Each structure stands twice: as C-alpha cells, then as structure tokens.
C-alpha cells in the first residue's frame with residue numbers, strides 16, 4: 001500500500017499527463033497490475049508502446065536489464081524527470097518486483113516501421129550486426145544482443161520492436177558523451193562512440209525496420225570477455241548473486 005501511495009504522489013507530481021489525476025481519484029485494488037498503471041500511461045499496456053511515440057516498450061525485456069534501468073532513473077544515472085519523480089522513493093526490492101512484472105509480460109510486438117534504405121545501408125547494418133568492426137574494437141551487435149537480436153538474459157535488452165526515434169536517441173546520447181546511463185565500464189557508450197555517422201544511421205534504420213521474432217538468448221550464450229566490457233552486467237551479477 002505504501003508504494004501505491006507513492007505512485008499516487010507521482011501521479012500528482014506529473015499531473016500534466018493526460019488522465020493521470022482522473023485515474024488517481026478512482027479507488028483501485030492494491031495489485032501490481034493496478035499499481036503499474038502509472039507506468040502504462042506512457043509505456044502502453046499492449047503492443048502499442050513505442051512505435052508512434054518516443055516511449056520505449058518495456059514488456060518482456062530481461063528482468064536484470066529493467067531493474068538496472070529503473071535504478072539508473074531513480075539514482076540520476078539516466079535522465080528522464082517524470083520517471084525519476086515516480087521512482088524517487090522506491091526501494092531496490094520494489095523496483096525488482098516491478099522489473100519482474102514487466103519482464104514476464106508476453107505481449108505481441110508492433111509491426112516493423114517502413115523505412116527506405118539504400119542497398120549500401122543494408123549491407124553496412126548487416127555487417128555491424130553479424131561481424132562488427134574488429135579494427136575499431138566494435139564487436140558484432142549480435143554477440144551481446146543475441147543472434148536474433150532479441151536480447152540475452154538477464155541484462156541485455158533486445159534491439160527489435162523499438163522505434164527509430166528511440167534507438168536514434170539512445171545511440172545519440174552515448175555518442176554525444178552525455179552521462180546517459182553511467183555504469184563503468186560502459187560498453188554501449190564505448191561502442192556507440194566508435195561508430196561513424198553513416199553506420200549509426202544505417203543500423204538505426206535497419207533495426208527499426210526488422211520484425212521482432214524469436215526468443216531471448218540464455219545468459220550462457222554471452223562470452224565472459226564481452227560481459228566484462230559492460231559494467232551493467234558485472235555490477236549486477238556481483239551485487240545480487
């Protein structure tokens with residue numbers, strides 16, 4: 001109940017969100033489904049999350065990844081004020097429960113975006129996904145995000161089913177050197193900075209235009225060498241297990 005009240009405080013704090021105050025006035029049962037309505041206002045309850053708006057899909061993402069991101073927003077390592085306000089007073093245990101709730105949701109993915117790509121862009125994107133650029137120390141995206149890019153349990157998110165606007169903003173944030181998510185070593189920031197502008201554009205278009213199919217890869221699919229490039233994997237693995 002305590003947390004539900006906090007969510008309500010969050011609701012009022014973000015009262016500009018359509019319907020938020022309206023929803024808060026209605027007495028609702030104290031279940032996780034009801035509590036996370038504060039989240040689905042933006043993230044969508046079903047597959048509509050993400051595509052038309054900037055809000056990323058969160059349903060079905062690996063639990064450890066969701067937990068890391070919730071902590072990042074709460075602790076100021078990733079910046080988005082409306083979420084920081086909502087999460088401000090939530091404990092790690094509660095964030096873990098929320099992460100688990102969304103990780104277990106199995107919702108259909110939105111259809112891919114229709115994006116025109118030049119032939120050169122397609123081959124550039126496929127090279128990054130399958131081979132990477134060893135001379136610039138850029139591993140294949142698939143080596144961490146899974147062969148089918150649906151993510152690797154429990155810390156690496158899938159790259160399909162996200163909008164072009166969202167992918168572009170995330171890569172842009174890392175490339176511009178902003179303190180976007182802040183774990184050290186920050187593998188994605190290092191990788192994104194090594195990409196040329198053409199590569200970043202090609203991979204963003206390509207990812208947003210692929211259908212999301214298949215399953216997440218198991219943790220065992222990730223080499224320990226690659227895992228150790230990412231603070232968000234090492235930190236969490238050592239902290240909680």
Ligand code: HEC
Pocket residue numbers: 014017036038039040041042043054055056057058061066069070078079080082083086087098157169
């Ligand atoms: C006011 C709209 C809004 C609300 C309310 C909101 N979010 Fe978000 N959320 C966003 C936006 C926008 C982003 C992307 C921010 C960025 O660019 O880093 C995001 C990002 C996330 C991410 C990271 C996704 C990823 O793939 O990296 C998670 C996890 C998340 N939100 C969970 C939640 C949860 C859980 C709640 C409810 C407690 C919530 N959000 C409430 C708008 C919202």
Ligand code: HEC
Pocket residue numbers: 056068128129138139140141142143144145155156157158159162167170171181187188191203226227229230232233
């Ligand atoms: C060494 C492993 C590794 C490689 C290689 C890698 N990634 Fe990542 N990627 C990660 C991790 C870990 C995260 C989560 C970052 C965090 O926790 O903040 C991530 C997150 C992302 C995200 C954010 C997704 C979201 O939902 O917010 C995008 C976009 C992304 N990677 C794109 C790429 C692309 C494109 C490539 C290939 C050029 C690539 N990654 C290669 C480990 C990797």
